């Protein structure tokens with residue numbers, strides 16, 4: 538997700554486009570594990586816009602942490618790194634996306650884990666197309682909220698069926714874990730994207746959107762859910778589900794890997810303003826399918 542402003546963003550130094558061998562690996566059904574997804578969970582996803590699947594990615598925690606660690610050490614060798622702690626603030630809040638093809642552990646996860654099938658089944662879709670992956674790290678001492686936001690308004694896509702498969706890479710108490718406003722994906726509202734560093738709205742010229750409600754000022758009016766997370770627990774959520782964190786100070790690291798999938802009916806959408814990923818140079822127009830040569834179909838029913 539481009540968090541706006543662009544100043545900390547190495548937009549053009551590293552290419553986000555995957556090589557075809559990586560695309561082929563994600564499309565290969567090979568070793569992909571499937572995990573049972575019953576009708577109750579599918580219904581919960583549809584109603585609440587977020588579900589937890591405890592332990593679903595336990596065996597992937599070590600490899601995903603290793604891949605993320607290399608990004609944290611040399612962020613400029615990767616596409617779209619973003620530092621959201623500003624001068625004088627304690628800790629570090631970092632995120633980065635569109636690097637799955639150059640981090641072998643991420644490629645392995647997307648090729649061989651149940652992530653794509655979990656996304657496809659929960660969306661009730663016949664396919665799950667990989668949009669991108671996104672990693673997050675907050676270091677101990679960080680006391681910075683992830684602003685309440687939906688993911689869809691940042692993105693250059695639209696579609697009725699969406700799923701982020703968010704793997705917790707550290708045990709995290711619920712007060713500092715990501716929290717969700719359940720059912721907000723069904724409000725038929727889109728809210729302005731917000732800069733993670735300062736929380737301010739951007740792309741406010743987009744008439745289809747409005748400001749995010751002040752959830753912290755009135756938490757009792759919203760159905761907010763968060764879970765105590767164990768490393769390897771998975772949260773799956775719709776791109777329209779409002780989510781964010783408190784500014785509670787972190788006692789330990791809090792890392793996560795989020796794989797973004799699109800279901801049937803998804804297409805490119807040129808929203809006004811700055812979009813994420815910024816695919817303005819690949820000749821797509823609103824309504825176009827996302828090319829499978831860059832966005833592999835990772836699962837079909």
Ligand SMILES: O=C(O)CCC(=O)C(=O)O
Nearest residue numbers: 673683688703715793795
């Ligand atoms: O982990 C976080 O603080 C934010 C995660 C998030 O916003 C996402 O995965 O969309």
